[in-house]
Amino acid sequence: MKRHHAGMALICAWSALACHPAAATVAIGQPVYYIEFVEYIRGQDEPRQVPPETFIVPPAERWGIGVLQYGGEPWMLHLLGRDIQGLPAFLQAGATNGGRTFWAGAATPFRGGPNRDVEGGGAFLNLSQSYVKDSEDATLTYTFNVGSMYLMNYGGSGAGTLSATASFDIQVLRFAPGMLPEALWSDSQSAALYLDGGNPGNPQDDRWIGDTVRWHAESDATYPVWTWNCPACDGPGYGMVDMKLDPYTQQIDLSDVEVGEEFVVVFNLDARANDPLQGETFAEVTIQDPVTPGGGGVGFDFSGLTPTNRGLAIAPVPVPEPETWLTLLLGCSVLGCRLALRRRG
Numbered sequence: 325m326k327r328h329h330a331g332m333a334l335i336c337a338w339s340a341l342a343c344h345p346a347a348a349t350v351a352i353g354q355p356v357y358y359i360e361f362v363e364y365i366r367g368q369d370e371p372r373q374v375p376p377e378t379f380i381v382p383p384a385e386r387w388g389i390g391v392l393q394y395g396g397e398p399w400m401l402h403l404l405g406r407d408i409q410g411l412p413a414f415l416q417a418g419a420t421n422g423g424r425t426f427w428a429g430a431a432t433p434f435r436g437g438p439n440r441d442v443e444g445g446g447a448f449l450n451l452s453q454s455y456v457k458d459s460e461d462a463t464l465t466y467t468f469n470v471g472s473m474y475l476m477n478y479g480g481s482g483a484g485t486l487s488a489t490a491s492f493d494i495q496v497l498r499f500a501p502g503m504l505p506e507a508l509w510s511d512s513q514s515a516a517l518y519l520d521g522g523n524p525g526n527p528q529d530d531r532w533i534g535d536t537v538r539w540h541a542e543s544d545a546t547y548p549v550w551t552w553n554c555p556a557c558d559g560p561g562y563g564m565v566d567m568k569l570d571p572y573t574q575q576i577d578l579s580d581v582e583v584g585e586e587f588v589v590v591f592n593l594d595a596r597a598n599d600p601l602q603g604e605t606f607a608e609v610t611i612q613d614p615v616t617p618g619g620g621g622v623g624f625d626f627s628g629l630t631p632t633n634r635g636l637a638i639a640p641v642p643v644p645e646p647e648t649w650l651t652l653l654l655g656c657s658v659l660g661c662r663l664a665l666r667r668r669g
Contacts, residue, residue, distance in 0.1 A: 353631035354395030355423035355453035361390075361402045361415045362448075364598045366441040366482075374402050374415070374445070390448075395422075395633070404445055405436030407606055417449040417593070419621075422631075426451055426591070427621035429610040430488075432599035443482075444607060446596035454588040455629040457581045462628030464576045464589070466494065469621060471550070471569040473517040473609045475532070477562055480601025487518035488567075488609040490550075491594040492622070496576060498587050508580045508587065513538040515550035515569070519561045519601075530561040586632060593622065 361379070362371035373389045379400045391400060399418035407413045413433035419426035428447040436442035455464070473488040480486070496509040515536040534552035552567035581587050597607040612621045 353422070354633050355419075355451050355631075356395075356633075357393045357398050357419060357423070357426075358450040358452075359391045359393070359398060359400045359417045360448045361400070361417075362446045362596075363404065363437070363442050364444040364446075364600075365437075366443055366600065366602075371446065378402065397421075402445070404431075404442050405433035405440075407431060408434045408604055409606075415445045415447040417447045417595075419449070419451065421623075423451055423453055424624045425621045426593065427611050428593040428595040429608070430595045430597040431608040432597045432606055434599075435602060443484075443600050443602060444596070444598035446594065448595075449593045451591045452588055453624070454586055454632045455626070456586045456632060457578060457583055457628070458630055459628040460583055462578055462581075462626070464496075464578055464624070464626045464629060465573050466576065466591070467571065467573040467623045467625070468492075468569060469571050469612050469623060471609075471611045473515065473550075473567040474564070474607070475517055475519060475566070476564045476604075476606040477519055477530075477601065478604035479562075480599075480603030480605040482600045482602040483521070484600030485518050485521045485598070486601050486605055486607055487516065487596075487598050488607045489514070489516045489518075489594075489596045490569075490609050490611060491515075491592075492611070493592045494576075495590045496578070496581075496587055497590060498581070498585070509577045511540050511574060511576075513549065513569075515567060517552060517565065517567045528560050532561045532565045534565075534567050536567075589624075591622070 359379075361374035363374055364371055376389075376391045379391065379402055391398075397418070397420050400416065402415040404413040404415065413431045413436055415430050417426075417428040426449060428449045430445050430447050432444040433442055471490055473490060475486055475488060477486060491512070491514040493512040494510065495507050497505040498508055499505050513536065515534070517532075517534045520531050520533050532554050534550070534554065536550040538549050550567045550569045552565065554565045555563075576589075578587075593611050595609045595611050597609050599605050599607045
């Protein structure tokens with residue numbers, strides 16, 4: 325049973341990064357990060373928030389149900405246990421290079437957690453970075469350096485939907501005193517790969533399913549979307565199946581930003597994997613991390629802009645509503661209650 329898994333390398337890379345303490349203050353030009361993890365528990369429809377104090381890397385500041393960090397290079401990691409092959413199952417999110425590269429990922433355990441009832445989890449990262457536009461020809465781009473989702477099923481004893489989901493959302497916002505934020509540009513994409521479960525008593529009717537939806541507020545142009553490889557799709561959902569998003573670079577439209585004006589970019593990543601079948605099964609989603617061959621994560625590049633450090637001050641960190649993304653993506657009737665990812669407000 326072959327699969328690609330960054331678990332062991334991830335642990336080694338964490339030990340190298342752990343010596344970088346989270347900064348209590350932020351230097352000019354540094355972004356603000358918010359990271360949150362959830363666990364999926366057997367028999368519970370609602371995910372359980374992971375207490376920030378349990379993250380392997382000590383948090384800079386507990387903020388609500390997550391961790392807030394000002395600048396630096398966050399690497400937050402939460403171990404769920406071991407997977408069916410004995411490798412670490414984890415939730416992870418982090419950033420390097422002054423917030424110009426960042427990532428998130430999740431892998432499912434086999435009977436994980438101290439009570440052996442953890443079936444999976446999700447990792448959410450929010451990055452807020454403010455800039456001042458210095459010239460008319462200023463540019464700001466992001467590059468998606470490969471994302472992957474992977475499912476394995478060689479027989480499970482549980483009931484439910486084996487699933488991996490990935491979402492990203494980016495917005496460019498303008499703020500004026502006494503006014504609500506104005507969205508100048510946005511881009512979003514969500515993808516889901518899952519075993520639909522079918523009739524719980526008849527695994528022969530289980531099928532692999534992959535879906536993706538992309539929204540772009542200003543254009544109906546075609547952009548790369550997740551594609552999937554499913555040689556087993558003609559029969560019951562056994563074996564292995566994967567989806568991926570090939571590298572691509574997207575230029576962000578700054579034409580509505582005046583020279584000398586300050587604006588903020590807010591980028592959200594959400595990676596979730598769940599395995600209620602709990603047998604010879606496994607789910608993993610990775611929005612690229614630095615220990616993956618050819619890694620890089622989601623990256624920013626810019627010219628003609630001056631980064632400032634007021635991202636949090638002018639753009640409060642949003643709490644994502646993944647159930648909204650997934651309802652739009654597939655519909656509750658398709659996903660079923662096991663994929664209705666609900667987050668407490």
